[in-house]
Amino acid sequence: MAKFDLDLFVIGAGSGGVRASRISAGYGARVAIAEDRDVGGTCVIRGCIPKKLLAYAAHFADDFEDAAGYGWTVGPCTFDWPSLVAAKDQEIGRLNGIYKQILAKAGVELIESRATIVDPHTVSVGGRTLTTKYILVATGAHPFCPPIPGESLGITSDEAFHLPKFPQRIVIEGGGYVAVEFAGIFHGLGSHVTIVYRRSPLLRGFDTDVREHLTEQLQRRGVNIKLNCEVNAIEKGAEGSRVARCNTGDSIACDAVMFATGRKPNTSNLGLEEVGVQLGLSGELVVDEYSRSNVESIYGVGDVTGRAQLTPIAIKDGAKVAATLFGSKPSLVDHEYVPTAVFSQPPVATVGFTEEAARTIYPDVQVHRSVFRPLKHTLSGRVERTMMKLVVDGATGRVVGAHMVGADAPEIIQGVAIAVKLGATKAQFDATVGIHPTAAEEFVTMA
Numbered sequence: 001m002a003k004f005d006l007d008l009f010v011i012g013a014g015s016g017g018v019r020a021s022r023i024s025a026g027y028g029a030r031v032a033i034a035e036d037r038d039v040g041g042t043c044v045i046r047g048c049i050p051k052k053l054l055a056y057a058a059h060f061a062d063d064f065e066d067a068a069g070y071g072w073t074v075g076p077c078t079f080d081w082p083s084l085v086a087a088k089d090q091e092i093g094r095l096n097g098i099y100k101q102i103l104a105k106a107g108v109e110l111i112e113s114r115a116t117i118v119d120p121h122t123v124s125v126g127g128r129t130l131t132t133k134y135i136l137v138a139t140g141a142h143p144f145c146p147p148i149p150g151e152s153l154g155i156t157s158d159e160a161f162h163l164p165k166f167p168q169r170i171v172i173e174g175g176g177y178v179a180v181e182f183a184g185i186f187h188g189l190g191s192h193v194t195i196v197y198r199r200s201p202l203l204r205g206f207d208t209d210v211r212e213h214l215t216e217q218l219q220r221r222g223v224n225i226k227l228n229c230e231v232n233a234i235e236k237g238a239e240g241s242r243v244a245r246c247n248t249g250d251s252i253a254c255d256a257v258m259f260a261t262g263r264k265p266n267t268s269n270l271g272l273e274e275v276g277v278q279l280g281l282s283g284e285l286v287v288d289e290y291s292r293s294n295v296e297s298i299y300g301v302g303d304v305t306g307r308a309q310l311t312p313i314a315i316k317d318g319a320k321v322a323a324t325l326f327g328s329k330p331s332l333v334d335h336e337y338v339p340t341a342v343f344s345q346p347p348v349a350t351v352g353f354t355e356e357a358a359r360t361i362y363p364d365v366q367v368h369r370s371v372f373r374p375l376k377h378t379l380s381g382r383v384e385r386t387m388m389k390l391v392v393d394g395a396t397g398r399v400v401g402a403h404m405v406g407a408d409a410p411e412i413i414q415g416v417a418i419a420v421k422l423g424a425t426k427a428q429f430d431a432t433v434g435i436h437p438t439a440a441e442e443f444v445t446m447a
């Protein structure tokens with residue numbers, strides 16, 4: 001008789017948990033997965049996918065405007081928020097169903113209930129107690145809101161996807177991914193948007209040229225950006241409105257205040273500390289390069305580990321845990337040269353080192369940078385500039401960073417990331433023939 005009821009018990013059916021359970025079951029493991037919300041996790045239900053759908057919706061505003069330069073007369077346009085929310089929810093519902101099917105087809109038992117860890121080999125879930133050889137914690141993260149007076153009057157991205165009424169004026173606190181992405185969404189859909197960010201420029205952690213360029217492009221589009229400023233209280237205004245009070249003394253009347261102030265790992269009330277699992281300073285599950293915690297039978301992948309909070313990372317690491325535990329292929333995570341994109345308007349995409357980081361590692365850093373008006377805007381008349389940049393280790397000629405702000409940046413950088421990951425040199429970039437006329441060709445023709 002088997003020593004345990006299961007080989008793997010996964011807590012959290014998001015991107016990482018679903019991938020790990022499906023691949024583990026494929027190796028012949030007996031797997032169950034617990035989820036107390038919709039199956040699909042942050043990315044599918046309240047993150048990447050609905051966000052990208054809203055970003056597409058917002059982009060039509062540009063398309064209608066740009067069309068005039070090409071001879072089109074676009075009649076009066078109206079936008080209906082409830083229609084967009086309903087269409088988006090229908091698609092998310094469909095994806096939720098697909099995720100359930102994936103689990104069922106793989107032979108993974110889905111338990112739609114909250115699970116807690118009882119001991120390193122036992123979980124309690126839905127009134128059952130199950131023993132398991134391994135536990136994988138893939139519980140994700142949740143939006144963090146700074147504790148300020150009136151905090152509960154604000155919203156986060158979770159609520160922004162379902163606002164009953166479209167906010168004509170919104171204040172977004174933060175200067176990271178979520179802040180600039182939602183600024184683009186609400187601005188494109190017709191809101192008057194104010195970003196309030198405690199530093200300058202936006203997107204700390206990105207290359208300085210990227211940060212400055214994006215901040216400027218957003219300002220040119222009409223997004224109001226208050227830098228070196230923080231919302232330190234929210235009050236109720238007239239007729240359901242809000243007033244954001246800033247530490248600079250300014251007050252901003254609006255219909256919603258949205259916190260985009262980071263995300264905290266979901267590690268509370270899971271029984272982790274009780275069984276001796278080490279948590280980090282932000283409450284994240286501390287794991288090694290095999291995604292294993294300090295308790296031998298307990299692993300963690302995805303946002304809960306506080307590593308790069310990106311869906312493809314959770315998916316890859318989930319598959320690696322499965323390969324390590326059940327596929328006889330011990331697999332180390334690889335978080336080097338991870339490309340990432342911010343779906344702002346215009347979007348940002350990047351892979352590798354910023355110029356600043358490269359200068360701390362390589363004695364000789366060469367930088368190639370290009371700022372230009374995209375061909376499309378010669379006729380559309382839009383005053384928008386694309387910025388592209390390569391960071392090169394002068395000693396070897398290797399391209400160690402590629403950065404772009406401009407239309408299609410995420411689609412372009414994905415391909416460039418393969419070359420960067422494989423260690424391509426600037427000479428090899430230059431030897432590649434460009435595709436003309438594109439913006440992407442700039443990456444192989446930069447002086």
Ligand code: NDP
Nearest residue numbers: 146174175176177178179204260261262263309341342343
């Ligand atoms: P980020 O960490 O990207 O940004 C958080 C922002 O909030 C920062 O600008 C930060 O300022 C600010 N902030 C933090 N604490 C406070 C505070 N107490 N008061 C005022 N401002 C504060 O978090 P997001 O929520 O935007 O996104 C979370 C993560 O999710 C991202 O890091 C990313 O990994 C992932 N994500 C990825 C996306 C994608 O791939 N396209 C899209 C959305 C999210 P400071 O810079 O000073 O720290």
